[in-house]
Amino acid sequence: HGTLKLAVIPGDGIGTEVVAEGLKVLDAAGVKAETTTYDLGAKRYHATGETLPDSVLEELRGYDAILLGAVGDPSVPPGVLERDLLLRLRFELDHYVNLRPVKLFPGVTTPIAGAGPEDIDMVVVREGTEGPYAGAGGVLRRGTPHEIATQESFNTAYGVARVVRYAFAKAQARPRKKLTLVHKTNVLTYAGDLWMRTVESIAPEFPDVTVDYCHVDAASMFFVTQPSRFDVIVTDNLFGDILTDIGAAIAGGIGLAASGNVNPERTAPSMFEPVHGSAPDIAGQGKADPTATVLSVAMMLDHLGLTEAAARVERAVAADLAERAGAGTRSTSQIGDDIAKRVAG
Numbered sequence: 001h002g003t004l005k006l007a008v009i010p011g012d013g014i015g016t017e018v019v020a021e022g023l024k025v026l027d028a029a030g031v032k033a034e035t036t037t038y039d040l041g042a043k044r045y046h047a048t049g050e051t052l053p054d055s056v057l058e059e060l061r062g063y064d065a066i067l068l069g070a071v072g073d074p075s076v077p078p079g080v081l082e083r084d085l086l087l088r089l090r091f092e093l094d095h096y097v098n099l100r101p102v103k104l105f106p107g108v109t110t111p112i113a114g115a116g117p118e119d120i121d122m123v124v125v126r127e128g129t130e131g132p133y134a135g136a137g138g139v140l141r142r143g144t145p146h147e148i149a150t151q152e153s154f155n156t157a158y159g160v161a162r163v164v165r166y167a168f169a170k171a172q173a174r175p176r177k178k179l180t181l182v183h184k185t186n187v188l189t190y191a192g193d194l195w196m197r198t199v200e201s202i203a204p205e206f207p208d209v210t211v212d213y214c215h216v217d218a219a220s221m222f223f224v225t226q227p228s229r230f231d232v233i234v235t236d237n238l239f240g241d242i243l244t245d246i247g248a249a250i251a252g253g254i255g256l257a258a259s260g261n262v263n264p265e266r267t268a269p270s271m272f273e274p275v276h277g278s279a280p281d282i283a284g285q286g287k288a289d290p291t292a293t294v295l296s297v298a299m300m301l302d303h304l305g306l307t308e309a310a311a312r313v314e315r316a317v318a319a320d321l322a323e324r325a326g327a328g329t330r331s332t333s334q335i336g337d338d339i340a341k342r343v344a345g
């Protein structure tokens with residue numbers, strides 16, 4: 001492997017702060033990377049009206065991977081940056097697997113009484129290119145008492161099958177070999193039926209994987225009462241979004257939750273980012289925990305086949321987390337420094 005070509009989109013709010021620490025740790029891991037930073041986000045939008053110019057999108061296709069902080073800012077109407085920048089990247093680069101581990105590291109406090117690392121260790125395979133996120137919608141008689149707003153969910157046989165197959169393979173590669181489909185087949189009868197039939201039709205390809213089903217409301221409950229039920233979860237884009245914030249909460253907080261927007265066929269670069277957003281409430285204060293971004297960097301290295309470097313970063317994070325209780329309050333850059341030191345040393 002030569003030099004890694006990495007595109008960096010720090011984005012808005014704490015995005016810039018946590019990405020700096022992710023890059024610090026990448027450097028400490030001795031990974032040779034040539035990084036190019038893109039100023040996409042609220043600032044660029046205000047200056048030029050651009051969210052994601054086509055030329056930039058085309059340029060991004062040429063990288064080995066993309067590291068993103070977070071996008072979204074109170075000064076920009078909701079949806080502009082989220083949809084036209086972040087979701088457009090996921091759609092255009094065909095990130096149909098949104099990989100979100102929910103893993104409690106030793107020494108980390110969980111709000112789930114009596115639960116330990118052996119109880120909270122799952123991977124949510126969230127569909128990334130369809131569902132309500134891709135659906136068309138519209139509004140009639142806006143602003144009147146008779147307003148009608150629609151927001152459809154798109155689910156294709158092709159799109160569901162490919163993410164389900166990926167999740168089965170993921171489950172097969174883990175010791176428990178258990179896959180849970182999470183949906184809402186009792187209400188969303190068309191989409192739920194497609195998901196259910198797809199799981200049933202692919203299951204025979206993975207005879208050693210145990211298949212389970214859980215409605216999303218019950219799954220939300222089990223996340224906080226009995227998380228050990230879950231090994232690999234496969235679910236719709238929106239359910240996966242919500243479940244992984246709950247997942248973050250039970251595994252030590254949103255500041256620790258990593259994710260990868262993965263294009264498994266590698267027809268375009270995959271994109272790694274923390275699960276959290278731009279956190280305007282704490283932006284610019286050095287209060288953000290960069291650990292989620294550092295773990296996203298580890299996921300990126302793993303995806304790129306740099307498994308040794310990935311494991312080293314993850315071990316450094318684990319060691320940092322194990323001693324965190326006694327470490328006192330540290331700033332964003334102090335946490336980055338401490339993890340970087342462990343990675344290098």
Ligand code: NAD
Nearest residue numbers: 070071072073082254255275276277278279281282288289
């Ligand atoms: P958020 O994740 O930004 O913040 C929720 C809460 O968690 C806040 O109290 C915040 O301070 C805290 N938090 C988040 N990350 C943290 C970290 N690393 N360390 C410590 N605390 C942290 O979610 P939100 O407030 O709902 O959204 C804010 C903006 O971010 C919105 O514009 C939203 O659209 C956007 N957003 C973007 C992404 C993304 O880019 N992937 C993800 C989620 C939200």
Ligand code: IPM
Nearest residue numbers: 072082083086087241275277
């Ligand atoms: C996430 C975020 C995004 C999502 C938003 C900002 C579009 O919440 O990455 O979890 O809903 O996917």
Ligand code: MN
Nearest residue numbers: 241242245275
């Ligand atoms: Mn989210």
